[in-house]
Amino acid sequence: MDRPIGYYVHHHGAGHRARAQAIAAASERLIVLLGTGLGENGIDLADDRPLSGLFDGFDGASSRPDALHYAPLDHEGVRSRVARITGWIAQARPAMMVIDVSAEVAMLARLASVPTICVRLSGNRDDPAHLETFRAASGLLAPFHPACESAATPEWVRAKTLYLPGIAQAPAEAAPLEKVVLVVFGQGGPTGDGDKLAKAARAWPGWRWRVIGPAAVPPQPPGNLEFAGWVASPEAEIARAAVVIGAGGNGLVGAVMAADRPFVCIPEDRPYAEQHATGHGLKALGAAIVLPEWPSACFWGRILDDAVSMSGEGRRRLRDPMAAEKAAQWLAQHASRSLSLAAPGR
Template sequence: MQHLYEPNLPTVFFYVHHHGAGHITRAELLITKLQNSYNVVVLYGDLNVKIALNKVCKRSIFEKLPSKWAGQSAVQRSYNTAFEGIEYSEAPLERSITFNLLAQQYKPVLFISDVSAELTIMARSIGLPVLMQRHSGDISGDPTQVFAYECATKLYAPYPKQLETPHYSYFNKTHYLGFISKYTGCESATNTDFGSCITLLMTDAQSAALIARTLIKYTEHVEVIGCQGEAIEGVTYKGKVSNIDQAISANVVVSSGGNNAVSQLLSLGKKLIVIPENRPYQEQDEKARMLAKNNLAVHLPFSAFLQHNNAQIEAALVNVRKTQTNKTQIINATEQFTSEFVELVKEVAIES
């Protein structure tokens, strides 16, 4: 460990959540940039985070936090009760002790939370400033999230300000970094006429088959990227791919509302129909509504396919042609994105 540690540099803690590709994708970029000015101790709960980040963040130190869920990976939650599901047991106690001992050992000048409400609160309780990632969606009904937002010194949002929900209460302490995409400046491999093909980006095979079976009624060909699935005439499955810019054949893409997927597809100039997945705080629903409000995409609920609402589906396929993407207003260059983040870190961190 010692050879990774630069004694003349201040140290920051960076917690990276394992759920969703966006957390790790952002962390790769931000930690790589941060390492020029800081020792970065990556806190994680899932080994996959370390495996992914260790490939690119060569000078980072990795420390595993015990799970706060006693004997299980998570619990069913309603997101309306403070510290919901955390039992009176040794599991959260061990997690808290580990966090505090690590803080005592490394003496960080900042805790970056991407994203844990409970660790944000814990960090502030021991005198650490916190830079917390802003979750999309409405967190106002979850007391733990609300208190974490109150505790955070500042928040950063990995999306443009115009996509923020109008009822959000923390505009003044949130810095909007904009979308970022590894495909910024890339040309898409689109090779079909508008409307002759639709690309469906989806990892769940059952949902993909249901949607593809409906979409094929309105186009000559549907290609599904992200999974293999049921054989349907006119539908081909490409499975998981490493680069969607080369895999997508269509101008029109139907996708979930994940931050990573939306930013990448908009950076490629795709006409986007967003079918939100069920997420805490209606995260993807809120994003889809704001994308539609700004004429960047069409919001199409999954219920339209379950209820065979052909009128709603047909309207979405017509309206998606009218969407407009001004990339300069919503997509940030990688260097600009990371530089703004580092300046935010310097602003919030304790002076060493």
């Protein structure tokens, strides 16, 4: 029986889990997910987030090696998850570990004598921790189009990378509703500004505005503005929208491109300028209207009209319907190759 592939899933943002689940579902080889909050869907790990709620300066930053991003001292959650991961590796003897994403877990797997494939997100990831993680990996998987690549990315990293945009679950099939704007806020970003949404909806009453995800509800929202909060099937909501507005996170961009819906992207400031790199690629491909910030209410009519009138050709270049299957096959090939190169008597 083939030895399994382990897949570490980061808990910040929903895109990591959606990507992992899509690849696991498409794989003929057993893929076991490891991460926080997985419950019965994999190996559930203790939470390692800062007890203080803050990040830099509270994780031993003054003495943290350059090869690590996050290494808090005296954190029970970190101790527990390291023990759980290495315990599973010792018991399951995985052929390979996919890391999506963590420099620390990637190095931990390598120290435990397991080959790694690292998921590489867009942005300026040319710091020592990222580069050493990429160097130690057998291969790199980028769930974005090469147009979204950062100019700072070294050529050797690009050469090691398989680019597969659009790794996600299959899009929901639904006919889009005319004059419906869907505004999406994810769990990885800030809460939506209800007052700005209300101003936009009042200025353009011919559109029905629907908001999903965390957003502050204003005291007296206009009748054409609806706050739905968290929804069970955001893909279905996206498929029904005439226009989608949201940030440049990989999960949302992939879902919008899969549904082939007009998109207004407002990248958020994130570490390594990840979303700005994505926004640059979307603009270069003509796949979305990209804005530096939420505009004044008076501009939204023209913006929405421009989004609807855009050709879908650019969006379709960012969606490969077979991306999950291709990723699964590529991982299986790497796993088999790694075992064939292992020492005799494995």
